[in-house]
Structures are given as structure tokens and as C-alpha cells.
Amino acid sequence: YRQVEGELCGRIKLVTCWHAIGHSKEPPVPSSTILGSGQKFSATTEALSEFQFVAKRLNNVLEHLDPGAASQYSKLRETSMDKLPYLRAFNAVDPSYWQGRALLFNSQxxxxxxxxSPPLEWTPLHAAGTFTQGGDFRIDELNLRLRYLPGDLIFFRGWAFSHSVEGWEGGQRISAAYFTHQTV
Structure with a gap:
């Protein structure tokens, strides 16, 4: 993480359904970020509701990019709600096909x-903030470097390729990565 006075630094994981590391035999649960207190739960559901526009857009991109995968994600949502009734509450405010998102602040x-992640999962990433250059997204196996500035969206298979984000200049960098874990 890059620490700059007056800028946020760190990571928030908003995950509605996952197995915490070491708990794969137990039923999936929301992340502790969501359930830490009544205030956290309220703030998280408000944030998920505010992210609806982005979630719907990402779903739409997947529906055009890979209709078969979009159908599988939709079925997973329905099946998960049948098995884990608490997900109905989250899914009422969060239409995302992905059950988790990591919000990264000034993270290289x-x-x-x-x-x-499942091997064939599509991982959407998007960037925001005030930074003006750098922060490129790299996939070394493909010798690929992609521009990753505020407003850019990248869809790729995060399990299949090693990837990284380079340094940047010019201000706060915020990014979001969406995921569903393989064990769900």
C-alpha cells in the first residue's frame, strides 16, 4: 500500500457469501466486515445498494461477453438463496453476480x-480516484500491459493468469475486484 497523508489506504472486503480460510467444512457466511456490528451491517447494506448501478453494468458486460457464464452465475445466486436464506436480504440490495468485492485504496x-477463484471465473476490475498516470495492469504470461486509469474496466480470468498492478502518480487510487470463491 502507498501511504499518503489525506488519502485512504487499505482494503475492505464486502463478501456476502464465502468460506473464511480454514473453515471450508462449515456453511458459507458473510465476511466479518459486514457482520462486525449493527452499524457495520447497516453501512454495508447501504454501500451495496449504492453499488447497484455498477453491479448491474458488470452483470450486463458478462451477459454479452459470456452468456453461458452469466447463466451459471444467475443459477448460483438462486441456488445459494435456497440453501442460505440470509442471502435473500443481501441480494435484495445487491444484484451482483459475484458474491464478493474487494475495495482497494492506494494498493499496488x-x-x-x-x-x-474457480478456474473459469471472470474477474471484473475497475479503477477510480484522482491518480493521473501509471497503475497499469500486467499479465506477465501474455506479456500484456493494460492501461488501468479511473473509469477503466478489465475482465479477465484471475485464476488462470498471474497479474499485478504497477505504481502510479497523481493522487488517490481506488480499485475494485469482484469474485466468487471456488468453495461456494
């Missing part, structure tokens, strides 16, 4: 693979 993400 090191090279990694999304090992907990």
Missing part, C-alpha cells in the same frame, strides 16, 4: 493468481 497489488 503484487503479482499473484486468484487461487481461491
Amino acid at each position: 497489488t503484487p503479482r499473484h493468481r486468484d487461487k481461491r
Whole structure:
């Protein structure tokens, strides 16, 4: 993380359904970020509601990019609500096909693979903030560098390729990564 006075730094994981590390035999639950207190729950559901526009747009992109995958995500949502009734509350305010999103503030993400994601999962990423240059997205196996500035959207398979985000200049960098873990 890059720490700059007056800018946010860190990560928030808003996950409505997952297995925490070491708990794969237990039923999936929301992340502790959501359930830490009544205030956190209220703030999270408000945030998820505010993200509806973005979630619907990402769903729409997937429906055009890979209709078969969009259908599978939709079925997973329905099946999950049947098995885990608490998801009905979250899904009422969050239409996203993905059950988790990580909000990253001034994060220069090191090279990694999304090992907990299903191999064929599409991982949407988008950037926001006031930074003006840099922050490129890299996929080394493909020798690929993509512009990743505020307003840019990237869809790729995070399990399949090692990826990273380079340094940037010019202000606060905010990004979001959407995911559904393989164990759900």
C-alpha cells in the first residue's frame, strides 16, 4: 500500500457469501466486515445498494461477453438463496453476480493468481480516484500491459493468469475486484 497523508489506504472486503480460510467444512457466511456490528451491517447494506448501478453494468458486460457464464452465475445466486436464506436480504440490495468485492485504496497489488477463484471465473476490475498516470495492469504470461486509469474496466480470468498492478502518480487510487470463491 502507498501511504499518503489525506488519502485512504487499505482494503475492505464486502463478501456476502464465502468460506473464511480454514473453515471450508462449515456453511458459507458473510465476511466479518459486514457482520462486525449493527452499524457495520447497516453501512454495508447501504454501500451495496449504492453499488447497484455498477453491479448491474458488470452483470450486463458478462451477459454479452459470456452468456453461458452469466447463466451459471444467475443459477448460483438462486441456488445459494435456497440453501442460505440470509442471502435473500443481501441480494435484495445487491444484484451482483459475484458474491464478493474487494475495495482497494492506494494498493499496488503484487503479482499473484486468484487461487481461491474457480478456474473459469471472470474477474471484473475497475479503477477510480484522482491518480493521473501509471497503475497499469500486467499479465506477465501474455506479456500484456493494460492501461488501468479511473473509469477503466478489465475482465479477465484471475485464476488462470498471474497479474499485478504497477505504481502510479497523481493522487488517490481506488480499485475494485469482484469474485466468487471456488468453495461456494
